[in-house]
Amino acid sequence: MSVLMLTMAVVLCIAMIGGAFVAISGKSLPVAILAAGLVSLVASVLFLILASPDVAMTEAAIGSGLTTFLFFFVLGRVRKGEHDGCGSDHD
């Protein structure tokens, strides 16, 4: 692995840890979901650097695509439920 690749891998690792930290400690749920998606995206780039493009493809499509959608979908559902539960009447 060349020096350039190594530097890139280290930078990506730091971005991944930062994203994970934001995901668990952030106040806003949408930002946390996006940060979790970012962790998956960076992980897929790391898989590519580690010469496993097959795994990288799966990670990008499922980890950062479908899972992020699923979280947002459930978040919308849960918020709608909260809205109904509070008895607000402008619905």
Add this chain to the structure above:
Amino acid sequence: MIKRFIALVLLLTVGAIFAVLLLGYEPDAELNATARYYADHTAQDIGSANIVTAIVVTYRGLDTLGEVTVLFLAAAIVGLVLSQGRQPASAATRRNLTPVGELLATGSRFLAPLIMLLGVYIFVNGHLTPGGGFQGGAVIASGMLLLLLADPLKHFSHGLISMLESLSGLLYVAIGLLGLFLAGGFLDNRFLPIGELGSLASAGAIPLIYSLIGLKVGAEFSSMLASLTETEEL
């Protein structure tokens, strides 16, 4: 306080384990015996340019069948649980829905066919380039996701999706049995001619099997997404 202390101790233990692993890590200078066998024999025996595909579809084909079955079970259970409270979207929900922006509507109409085409390309070329049935299926499902985002009330024919899914599953097992009778064993790809290494019609039955897996996985994910968006108020 004690809880926090235990969490800290656990974290330190896990960190110590990983540190030991990392410090003792040395990259292999050469392939081990199994990897050496695959690297040497795949091209002549299986005829697949992508060794990973040869292992996933042929050498470890039974495991792949198991994985596909697990995914099928997951999709079936999601469909079963969600169909309990399913109600057709009423006219009121239809009116209350926030209109989709012009950008998303036009963009999804333009991009979704291209994304699905990419998915098909990935699984048809599974024996030549990285990727294969699972990756292509997931890409197809993300195309479906884009369509659903642009129009959440769009109705997909569940009958068509489940027929596609079960038909490809059935054909997958049938091809496996053909390999058992006409070639060396279950899911052996060599009952079709192996052909020239690197061309599209090569590696025996691998392109066929991977296309079926791709269709099956794509149909499973799509049906999950469709049932998720179709169930309105539970």
